[in-house]
Amino acid sequence: MNTEKNRNSLSHLDAKGQAHMVDVGSKEVTERSATARALVEMKPETLLKVIDGGLPKGDVLATVRIAGIQAAKKTSDLVPLCHPLMLTKITLDIEAINETQIEIRCTCKLSGKTGVEMEALTGVSVAALTLYDMCKAVDKGILIKETCLLTKTGGKSGDWVNEQEGNV
Template sequence: MAELTHFNDQQRAKMVDVTSKAVTARVAKATGQIKMHPETLARIHAGTMKKGDVLAVAQVAGIMAAKQTSNLIPMCHLIPLTGVDIYFSDNQQDTITAVVTVKTKHVTGVEIEALNACQISLLTIYDMCKAIDRGMLIDQVHLVEKSGGKSGHFVYQDET
């Protein structure tokens, strides 16, 4: 198991010093889903939710979230993002899946930005649909893949 790097010699939290790390292209992909009543998904498809185009708003919210990650996660570095893409698909029944890809050319990775964007996209769907469906369930949010940097390439392996 890797050594934790977010602690100083007094065992207090610190932001990791990335000053000497090399600038490399880095990509992270995260996914998650939101389960809802079939009628809720049908209304999203029909575009009849009172608050507007649910997936368009969720996409913008996710992009905004990726850009604000360092303001929300205390030890997260401010990273200049070079790309954020959010793709939605659904099972035509009751579940929407979000897949978020975040890119940078910097000294540290964008995994947290991708995970944050994914969760905020899904939470925005919840917010826009909660008037008709308060029982929606957000789950399965996880890092799918990351590349770039010293730690190399990671691909999620479902161990269940």
């Protein structure tokens, strides 16, 4: 591991290679957004119960959506070097994409000095975990997979699209 290279390329390491919170005080305020996605795979009969509201814990999708929004707002409490952010918008989109998979997308937005990628990833991750929790009584084999950042806009590094994901 080339420590000198890592010090120069990882903003969360100081000159001594120690972790620290990045100072964003002198950065420009820009409009920023990020969208992350997770796929959750389950038995077809479980997915039908999710859609039809036939699970014992109640309205699964409403609970999943609220959990994802709450998680995005709490990212700095969960990820040690993240800045607390004043998010201006969080959306959670949940859609069955076939008979066994649900796609969850979380988009976070703000006007600020640092990006919102971690908030989008945290939101979608906790939403997927909540979906598992709500369904585990009928399907313990649920898979949470392909969690990734799809897009980000704004900031010094500009816009970015996950080319590996094709149809974003």
